[in-house]
Amino acid sequence: MTDTKIPFTYGLLTAVGAMAWVLAVRLLVTNPSSLVHIPGTPIFFNVLQFVMIYLGLKAKEREYGDKQDFKKGIKTGVAISLVYGVAMSLFFIGVLLIVGTRWMGTEPGVQGNVTSVDIAKAFAGLFISALILGLIYSTLISFFLAKRDSERS
Secondary structure (H helix, E strand, C coil): CCCCHHHHHHHHHHHHHHHHHHHHHHHHCCCCCCCHHHHHHHHHHHHHHHHHHHHHHHHHHHHHCCCCCHHHHHHHHHHHHHHHHHHHHHHHHHHHHHCCCHHHHHCCCCCCCCCHHHHHHHHHHHHHHHHHHHHHHHHHHHHHHCCCHHHCC
């Protein structure tokens, strides 16, 4: 595997899982104030991102046959999150083109008519939070998975 294959694979898998959640929840739960929508979606997205970063870092270990160092773990995790953020942004561009802004009217901070500023804030929030949380999750996971000085031969 090349250095970009794991981030693309696990970033896209994260995005596909989040896309499936969004589509299923929007189709099955019609009340936008439901617990499935309000706390459920952010919790699902965060757990999914954390798990996929973990799985990506473990795949990187298997690829190299040894534990990775702390910095490489963080870089891989952030790369996974970057791919995830870009893919989710593209997905929501498609949603905007197909569904329009109907789904955005239920988002926090959006009242009444959805403006282009609301759309820009939503995309920035999605992308930036994916990167920031990816950095946090990568740091935590790498701390526990990284090769220690005592383990180096």
